[in-house]
Amino acid sequence: MAVIAAFVLNAGLNFILGLVIAKLLGPADFGRFALATAGAIVLNTVLFEWLRLSATRFYSARVRANEPWIRHGLDRAYAALGLVLLAAALLCAGFGVEAGPESRGALLAGTALAALGIGVFDYHAALARARFDGGLYFSLVAVKNAVAFTLMAATAWYLPQPAYVLVAFAISQCATVLLLRGPLRDADAPVHRVRLHETWRLFMVYGLPLIAANAAYQAMPFFNRATIAAQAGFAEAGYFALAADVTLRSLSTLGTALDLLLFQLAVRAEEHHGVAEAERQVARNVATVVALLLPCAVGFWAVLPALQALVVPEAYRGPFATYAMLLIPGLFCLAMMNFALNPVFQIRRRTMPVIAAAVLGLAVNGAGLLVLPAYLGPTGIAVAQTAGLAAAFVALALRALTGPDRLRLPWREIASAGVACLVMGLALAPLRTLPPVTALALGVPLGAALYSALVWCFDIAGLRSVVEDRFRKRHPAPAESSTA
Incomplete structure (x- = not known):
């Protein structure tokens, strides 16, 4: 914790x-x-x-x-x-x-x-x-x-x-x-010099494919910001960058925090119980990540107008909300790849599919940069980024979830999380038109309470069971006294 x-x-x-x-x-x-x-x-x-x-x-x-x-x-x-x-x-x-x-x-x-x-x-x-x-x-x-x-x-x-x-x-x-x-x-x-060389080879075989993929994903916003700066000036690049940074943090903060713990649990499961148990742990992790990140995306969309009015510096308002709305789907796909799908291939030590998906995403993004700005202006660059990340996500998901060695996910849990987020989004949508202070004051606690209640009632992704188990470990029931 x-x-x-x-x-x-x-x-x-x-x-x-x-x-x-x-x-x-x-x-x-x-x-x-x-x-x-x-x-x-x-x-x-x-x-x-x-x-x-x-x-x-x-x-x-x-x-x-x-x-x-x-x-x-x-x-x-x-x-x-x-x-x-x-x-x-x-x-x-x-x-x-x-x-x-x-x-x-x-x-x-x-x-x-x-x-x-x-x-x-x-x-x-x-x-x-x-x-x-x-x-x-x-x-x-x-x-x-x-x-x-x-x-x-x-x-x-x-x-x-x-x-x-x-x-x-x-x-x-x-x-x-x-x-x-x-x-x-x-x-x-x-x-031990011999051990050092063996260790470096191990690191390169495992890590280099992953960094190639990560470099592609990191190159995407770099090229996009450079393109906006070249076409519309550094001020427009600043608008885009602030929206992208805030949106990414809103969608990936909890995911990164979870990944810090969940991936190490999968590594520990492999170390003590073998690869099969590690993959089962990864499948459970996927359901947990979806159940906790999807409401972050829906909640960010719901409070975006209020967030812009109350928190974003005045010079950035207007373009901030426009860019953020266009970036939400793609950055959610990026978070799901990083925290739900990539660990599948990391545990298997077969990371080439991660590179293939990243290269596809970068290619789609590049094609969008060539075509979309002519029709949509600078916002076309945000659409290109979202299209690239979505294409990479679909490719990686197909590779992880199909074929003889596919990861077997708890689909019921994932579908339950999706329905709960839909209910939360419908409940919060009317609040987007309220004054900013009122919308933020009502939206955050209402959304959190509604989604938490649904998670608790239906034990989505086993989150209620996790909380109950932790509570029982911290507060064990007193033993009943026996009578002679």
């Missing part, structure tokens, strides 16, 4: 921080910042994601004690790639010294440093999760958010340039790991 609480805290503070940075920088500079951030995520994915995924798959408390070469291999690979990225950042900064912080060199340097910061923090957070050390993970997230909010907000206030804010972001990530380096360390153990 500490892991989930930490991620919810992280997502909430990131949401607020994103709005603060957007307001302080303004649409044009926020568009540049968002484009650079998307580039940093792509760069981090290409360089480091295979190692982070390998940490969550192959590192554990047992491995920490008995197979130290796994951690040695991870550490050394991260260090080598990190030094290369740091050198590239310094080189870009050198080219941008004379031109100033608005130059392309400065922005590229900030992008590289941000990618390095993301990689360093995500790796150590993955180690804490793989060890099921919820307290350490919570500490990492709490310290990182405190440092990041302070540094980035202060930088955006005093030095309102995207390059400076990116550097502040990178410093906050690395400083957090330095502050908590003690509990993150493993016990000293001799380094």
